[in-house]
Amino acid sequence: MNAGSGSGRLVTQNGEWLSGGVTTTESPTDDLGFDPDALRDKYRRERDKRLRADGNDQYIEVKGDFAYFVDDPYIEDDERIEREPITDEVEVVVIGGGFGGLLAGARLAEAGITDVHIIEKGGGFGGTWYWNRYPGAMCDIESYIYLPLLEETGFMPAEKYTKAKEILSHSRAIGEHYGLYDNAIFQTEVLGSEWDESTRRWTVRTSRDDAIRARFIIMSSGPLHRPKLPGIEGIDSYRGHSFHTSRWDYDYTGGDPEGNLTGLAGKRIGIIGTGATAVQCVPHLGAAAEQLYVFQRTPSSIDVRDNSLTDPEWAASLEPGWHRERMDNFNTLVSGGFTDKDLVMDGWTSIIGKFIDIAKKQGDGFSIANVGQTMELADYVKMNEIRSRVDSIVTDVDTAEALKPWYRQFCKRPCFHDEYLDTFNHANVELVNTDGRGIDSITEKGIVANGVEYEVDCLIFATGFEVGTSYTRRSGMDLSGVGGVTLGDKWDTGVRTFHGAFSHGFPNAFIVSHVQGGFTANFPHNLDEVSSHIAYVIAELKARGCDRVEATQEAEDAWVDEIIETARDAADFLESCTPGYYNNEGNPSVRAVQNGSYGKGSLEFFALIDRWRQDGDLAGLDLS
Ligand code: NDP
Numbered sequence: 001m002n003a004g005s006g007s008g009r010l011v012t013q014n015g016e017w018l019s020g021g022v023t024t025t026e027s028p029t030d031d032l033g034f035d036p037d038a039l040r041d042k043y044r045r046e047r048d049k050r051l052r053a054d055g056n057d058q059y060i061e062v063k064g065d066f067a068y069f070v071d072d073p074y075i076e077d078d079e080r081i082e083r084e085p086i087t088d089e090v091e092v093v094v095i096g097g098g099f100g101g102l103l104a105g106a107r108l109a110e111a112g113i114t115d116v117h118i119i120e121k122g123g124g125f126g127g128t129w130y131w132n133r134y135p136g137a138m139c140d141i142e143s144y145i146y147l148p149l150l151e152e153t154g155f156m157p158a159e160k161y162t163k164a165k166e167i168l169s170h171s172r173a174i175g176e177h178y179g180l181y182d183n184a185i186f187q188t189e190v191l192g193s194e195w196d197e198s199t200r201r202w203t204v205r206t207s208r209d210d211a212i213r214a215r216f217i218i219m220s221s222g223p224l225h226r227p228k229l230p231g232i233e234g235i236d237s238y239r240g241h242s243f244h245t246s247r248w249d250y251d252y253t254g255g256d257p258e259g260n261l262t263g264l265a266g267k268r269i270g271i272i273g274t275g276a277t278a279v280q281c282v283p284h285l286g287a288a289a290e291q292l293y294v295f296q297r298t299p300s301s302i303d304v305r306d307n308s309l310t311d312p313e314w315a316a317s318l319e320p321g322w323h324r325e326r327m328d329n330f331n332t333l334v335s336g337g338f339t340d341k342d343l344v345m346d347g348w349t350s351i352i353g354k355f356i357d358i359a360k361k362q363g364d365g366f367s368i369a370n371v372g373q374t375m376e377l378a379d380y381v382k383m384n385e386i387r388s389r390v391d392s393i394v395t396d397v398d399t400a401e402a403l404k405p406w407y408r409q410f411c412k413r414p415c416f417h418d419e420y421l422d423t424f425n426h427a428n429v430e431l432v433n434t435d436g437r438g439i440d441s442i443t444e445k446g447i448v449a450n451g452v453e454y455e456v457d458c459l460i461f462a463t464g465f466e467v468g469t470s471y472t473r474r475s476g477m478d479l480s481g482v483g484g485v486t487l488g489d490k491w492d493t494g495v496r497t498f499h500g501a502f503s504h505g506f507p508n509a510f511i512v513s514h515v516q517g518g519f520t521a522n523f524p525h526n527l528d529e530v531s532s533h534i535a536y537v538i539a540e541l542k543a544r545g546c547d548r549v550e551a552t553q554e555a556e557d558a559w560v561d562e563i564i565e566t567a568r569d570a571a572d573f574l575e576s577c578t579p580g581y582y583n584n585e586g587n588p589s590v591r592a593v594q595n596g597s598y599g600k601g602s603l604e605f606f607a608l609i610d611r612w613r614q615d616g617d618l619a620g621l622d623l624s
Contacts, residue, residue: 032358032377039380046406047578047586050298050436055585056468060231062244069244069461070227072187073251074133075123081187085209090183091115092538093204093214095190095477098127100220100512100527102171103148105180107528107535113542117212118180119204121189125180126171127222129164132277134248135259135284137164140276140416141522142344144310145327148524153177156315161307161416164257185210193217194480195507200548202508215547216538220512220527221475224465230272233441240445242459245277252458253288261288269293270447270454272439273462274300279415281462286423293454294424294431295447297438298578300415301386301405303347307418327525334521335603336375347416348521351409354378379408393421402433411577467581468592471495471515481506482550494594498559498620499609501530502537502551510534515595516563518602529606536613537621546623555620564590566599 052058062069091113094101097120105118122130129137139146143162147170150156155170175181189207196203204212227244229235243249250256254263261284269289271278274296286292326343333342333349338356342349355378359366366374387404394400403421405412423429432449440448446455472478472488479487482505490496490505497503500517501510512530520526541549571588579586598605612619 032381034380034384036377036380043407043576046436047576050579051586052579055587058231058585059228059466060235062227062229065236066229069247071247072122073247073249074130075187079123083208085211086185087211089201089213090117091214092216092218093202093212094118094218094220096120096127096220096222097122097125097184097186098130098220098222099148099171099524100127100222100531102174102180103524103527103531104218104220104512104534106149106152106174106178107531108538109178111535111539113535113538114179116180117183117185117214119185119188119190119206121187123186124172125175125184126168128224129167129171131246133164133257134245134277134281135255135257135261136280137257138162138280139167141348142330142346145330145344145522146524148528149174151320151323156310159307159309161305190477192477192479195482197482200508216508216510218510218512218534219475223467223514226466226474228464228466229461230438230463232439235442237444238442238459240457240459242461244461245281255288259284259287261285264288266290267457268455269458269460270295270456271460271462272447273464274298275462275464276300276413276415277464278462279417279420283419283423286426286429290428292429293447293456294429295439295449296402296431296433297436298412298580299403299405300412301383301409302389302420303386303414303416305416305418327522330522331520331525332603335601337603347414351378351382354381382409390421395425399424399431402431407578412580412582464581468584479506479509481509494591496556496560498551498556499533501534502621504551504553504556507548507550514597516559517597518605519597520602526602529609533609533613537618540618541623544623548624550622552620552622560594563596563598564594567593567596569599
């Protein structure tokens with residue numbers, strides 16, 4: 001039943017049932033205290049006003065006048081490497097030194113393969129956590145499952161949600177533990193790689209004129225690698241200071257990832273974007289700037305953080321295998337599976353508890369057929385809580401209203417913070433809510449939104465990263481495979497892989513990614529599964545005396561069909577969501593679906609590739 005339909009009942013923005021101004025007892029979902037139909041309608045209206053024909057094209061590439069936006073601000077002048085081009089030969093080149101590349105290096109080392117170059121654009125290992133050092137940066141997933149290789153390296157994070165600095169130092173510790181520094185090549189960008197069938201080698205070319213020969217290459221350039229900027233009129237006319245959050249300019253702001261941005265005293269700061277990054281840095285900007293304007297198009301959902309120090313007794317009580325068990329437990333719960341215990345117990349997994357409560361109330365009326373409907377109800381309960389939290393913290397009623405998210409929890413990346421909302425109670429902080437439209441333009445002096453010009457001394461782009469653009473554009477490189485066919489050309493009409501990791505026509509090349517593989521909120525979990533999968537294949541090849549492996553055309557075609565087929569399950573959900581990079585900016589087309597992940601979820605995907613390895617016949621791969 002829709003709001004205001006037939007019965008004369010109305011529903012408030014909070015989803016409460018009203019009749020003639022009095023809350024009625026006639027709701028079809030009395031126990032819940034809200035009308036699901038009314039909420040669904042509200043969500044649809046909020047989505048519709050954000051849908052735009054230009055989708056991903058609303059963003060511009062960071063190049064030309066903006067090329068300096070991606071310079072590395074974290075390398076001191078005396079750390080800049082000058083060197084001759086490298087032209088050696090190794091067993092494996094891994095492209096990217098983030099968690100994906102580190103895990104690939106670690107799992108290869110465990111399989112006895114150590115002749116490995118990890119080539120990394122940044123000045124050291126860390127990837128995402130090398131680049132994203134903005135104030136307040138921290139883990140949003142529990143650190144006991146987010147940080148990889150905890151048991152292997154014997155490391156225990158200091159807090160339940162650890163800070164960026166500790167994550168970066170753990171990345172370095174992984175590099176040390178597995179000897180990955182010995183052959184690592186930093187401050188070097190891979191531009192492309194060519195396959196030579198006669199020698200069965202790849203030649204990897206870089207920004208430093210290297211031509212490194214490798215039997216195998218593993219591409220792990222990361223999904224959120226290339227910052228993006230909004231293609232707003234006048235973006236190149238701004239004359240004040242500006243930077244993207246992934247290259248934080250501490251020379252300007254002062255302070256460090258812990259905050260203390262003393263350089264902002266007396267400054268007017270504008271920040272565009274209210275995603276997971278902005279949510280973490282806004283409290284620090286608000287604490288330091290004379291005036292902070294937060295330009296919002298869509299509010300994030302801000303759930304409870306509730307961080308705590310790691311209990312040493314608990315840590316000492318953990319039995320071997322605990323890390324894998326905890327990762328699997330979390331992944332089961334966030335992938336829609338069930339277990340009798342919730343080990344992590346946080347805002348990511350709590351929706352499942354609500355689901356179970358509702359299902360229990362339905363008693364005999366609950367069946368497998370209404371799982372989707374029950375999950376939707378649990379989602380409404382969850383999001384009502386999130387919206388109530390805004391009211392309980394933000395004192396100005398209009399600001400509170402503007403900060404409420406109207407979409408399902410996993411339509412956009414959920415956020416968790418205990419200071420963000422309160423920042424808007426401060427007199428020097430103003431939320432400029434554009435109600436879904438985004439900012440109008442950028443001028444020499446500042447930002448125009450809702451027809452008003454806001455002059456700022458510094459403009460910070462918290463506008464995220466390219467996701468829906470082509471793989472070759474995002475990774476900054478292309479492969480030339482069998483017969484000179486490029487990966488860019490092959491994937492022009494959509495990604496084509498087998499298991500997300502192998503692509504026909506590109507022998508001995510492997511991809512560490514969630515695309516056509518398993519997507520999970522705990523991203524490093526997937527990176528580990530894929531890295532182990534690839535290390536297994538390379539080790540098997542060597543054990544069988546082979547030196548060439550390629551996905552068969554048939555296996556790849558079948559896998560792509562399965563990706564498209566299984567993704568249909570998620571299509572309705574994605575289509576109902578407010579636009580963002582989770583649903584290709586509101587356009588979950590067949591191509592976007594093909595470029596997405598395995599529709600049955602990461603739980604099933606990990607089980608599937610595990611079974612494939614157990615079978616041991618490397619079905620779908622040609623070995624020679
Ligand atoms: P996002 O892509 O999530 O956010 C970009 C923001 O910019 C959105 O709020 C978007 O609004 C806004 N925006 C874009 N164009 C305009 C415009 N024209 N006018 C006004 N606003 C605009 O980027 P983030 O860097 O915040 O996060 C990216 C991802 O990085 C996260 O989703 C998460 O996966 C990861 N991350 C993880 C963290 C962790 O684990 N600790 C911390 C931070 C990030 P709209 O929503 O309307 O599109």
